Amino acid sequence: MRRKKWTLFLFLFLLSGLLLFLDKKKIIKKPKEFLERPILKYEEKVYGLKIWGEEQIRLIFRVKALEKEFGRLQLELQRLAFDQNQLSSCLEENERMRKLLGAPLPAKWKFLPAKVIGYGEKIRIDKGEKDGVKKGMIVVSENILVGRVVELGEGSSLLETPLTPKISLPVVIKRPGGKGIQARGILKPVGGNLILSEVLQSEDIQKGDLVVSGGDENWPVDLLIGQISDVLPKSAEIYQKARVNLLVEYDKLRIVFVVISK
Amino acid sequence: MTNYLILFPIFFFALLQGAFLPLNLVLFTVIFFAVLVETQRVFLVAFLAGLFLDLGKGAPLGASSAYFLALSGLLRLYASKFNSHQPLFLAGISTLGALFWSKFFQGYWDWRQSLILGLFAFIGGLILKTFWISSEKIKV
Numbered sequence: 001m002r003r004k005k006w007t008l009f010l011f012l013f014l015l016s017g018l019l020l021f022l023d024k025k026k027i028i029k030k031p032k033e034f035l036e037r038p039i040l041k042y043e044e045k046v047y048g049l050k051i052w053g054e055e056q057i058r059l060i061f062r063v064k065a066l067e068k069e070f071g072r073l074q075l076e077l078q079r080l081a082f083d084q085n086q087l088s089s090c091l092e093e094n095e096r097m098r099k100l101l102g103a104p105l106p107a108k109w110k111f112l113p114a115k116v117i118g119y120g121e122k123i124r125i126d127k128g129e130k131d132g133v134k135k136g137m138i139v140v141s142e143n144i145l146v147g148r149v150v151e152l153g154e155g156s157s158l159l160e161t162p163l164t165p166k167i168s169l170p171v172v173i174k175r176p177g178g179k180g181i182q183a184r185g186i187l188k189p190v191g192g193n194l195i196l197s198e199v200l201q202s203e204d205i206q207k208g209d210l211v212v213s214g215g216d217e218n219w220p221v222d223l224l225i226g227q228i229s230d231v232l233p234k235s236a237e238i239y240q241k242a243r244v245n246l247l248v249e250y251d252k253l254r255i256v257f258v259v260i261s262k
Numbered sequence: 263m264t265n266y267l268i269l270f271p272i273f274f275f276a277l278l279q280g281a282f283l284p285l286n287l288v289l290f291t292v293i294f295f296a297v298l299v300e301t302q303r304v305f306l307v308a309f310l311a312g313l314f315l316d317l318g319k320g321a322p323l324g325a326s327s328a329y330f331l332a333l334s335g336l337l338r339l340y341a342s343k344f345n346s347h348q349p350l351f352l353a354g355i356s357t358l359g360a361l362f363w364s365k366f367f368q369g370y371w372d373w374r375q376s377l378i379l380g381l382f383a384f385i386g387g388l389i390l391k392t393f394w395i396s397s398e399k400i401k402v
Contacts, residue, residue: 005302005338012309013331019313019324032323039277039317046281118281121368124320151320158320165370251282 033130033154040126040156044117051252111257114139114157119251123147123159127258133157138220138259144247145213145223146256157258161250162225163189170214171196171225173205182209187225187244194226194244201240205231211244220259265303268295272311280318284375285382286360288315292330293356294386296337297346308334321367329366333359349387356383 022028112131118124127133129152139146139159147159162169173183173196183203185196199205209228215221230243268291275287292311296304312327319326337355340346357380364372 005305008302009305009331009335012305013328013335016309016312016324016328016331020322020328021324023323028323032317036317036320039280042277043281043318046277050282118319120279120282120284120319124280153320156320165368 029154036153036155040117043124044115044126047117047119048254051254054252106262108262109259110261111140112260114256114258116253116256117156119253121164122150123161123250123253123256125157125159125256125258126155128153128155128157130154132260133258136218138223139256140223140259141248141253141256143224145220145225146248146250146253148219149258162187162194162246163192163250165189169219169225170216171211172214173199173203173228174210174212175206176208176210184214185239187211194246196228196242196244198239199242201234201238203240205240205242207231265295265299265301266307268307269310269314272307273314276311276314276318279315280320284372286363286375286379288326289330289333289359289363290356290379290383290386292334293337293352293359293383294390296334297341297352298390300338300341304334304338305331319367325367326363329363347387347390349384349391352387352390353380353384356380 019028023032112127112133114125114127114131114133116123117126123139123146125139133149133152135149135152137149139148145162147161147164149157150160151158160167167189169187171185171187172181173185174180175182183199183205185199188195188197196205196211205228207228207230210224211226211228213219213221213223213225224247226244226246228242229245232241232243234240272288272291275283275291279286279288288311292308295307299307308330309327312325312330313323315321315326316323333355337346340351344351346352357376360376360379361371361373364370364376
C-alpha cells in the first residue's frame, strides 16, 4: 500500500514535469486553450463581481457622508452655475494642455480592445495569441500606459505593469505647461507605492509634474504613467526621490487596449 | 470518494486567485488536506489543485502541480514520523510553502501574504487540534 502510494506520487510528479515541458514547447496549446476557456469566463465574472462588490461596499460606507454632503452641494451648485462660463473656457484650455503634455497617441496606432479578467502582480486580459497579441505589445487605457504583454496564452495574456514587483521603468518628467523634459529617472514599485528614483539632485522636480515613459528597454516613448504626488526630502545622496500616483487604478480597469501595430 | 469534494472549493479558490486574490488559498487547502487525509488521494488532489491554479492564473501547466506534489510528499513524510496537526507546524509549513511559491512563481519573496497565510494556518491548526482532541476523547 505504502509502495503504491509513492508510485502514484512519482507518476503524478513526472506527469507534472511532462505537462510543463509540453506547455513550454507549446505542444499542448489547443487542449490548454480548451480547458482555459470556461475558466476565463468564470474568472471574468468573478473579477466583475469583485469590482461590483467593492463599489457597493464603498457606497454603503459613503451613504451617510453623502447625506451631509448633499446639503452642502446644493449651495455650491448655485455658486457653480455662476462659475460655469469661466469653467468652459478653462476646460478648453485644459484640453489643449492635455494634448500637449499628455502625449496623445499617434493616429497610426491600431488598437485591440481587451477585457481585464484578473488582477494580481500581473494583469490578465482576455486576448491572446489567437487574437494577434504578441509578447512585448504595449497596453494602454485612453492615453495612459497600463503595461506590456509578458506572457502569452492562446486566449489570454499576462501584462506587467509599473506596479509589478522588480520592474524598473525608465521615465521622463514633464511639467504641465512647461516645455521639454524636466528630468529623467527610474520608476520602481516599493511596497505598493511607485517611487521615482535616480533623479539627479540638480534636476528640478515638484508635486504635480507628469511622469511619462522614457522609451528604453522596449517600453514606448511618451506615454503618460502618473503624476508626482510628493517629492521626498533631499538627502546627502546623489539622487533624489519622489512618490508617484498612477493616473489609472489598475485594479479597477475593465477594458484596456492592446497596441497591435504602431 | 467524498474526499474529492475538496476539489470544488479548490477550483473556486483558483478562480479567486486568478481574478484578484493574492492570498494562496489553494496551497492552504492542499496543506490541510494533506494533513487530514492520510491516503494516496492527497497526491491526486494536489496534482489537480495545481492544474486548476495554473489554468486560473495563466501559468505554465504543471508547474504548480509539481510544487504542490512536492509539498504534499514532504508533509506525508513528516506525518509518518511526527504529529503534523500541531498549529505551529501548520503555520510554519504554510508560511514557507507560500513564501517559496511566491518566489518560484512570482519572482519575489512575498513575506506579507505568506505570513497572513501562516496566521490563518495557525488559527486553522488550533481549531483542528481542538476538534481532533474532542473526537479522540469521544472515541475513548
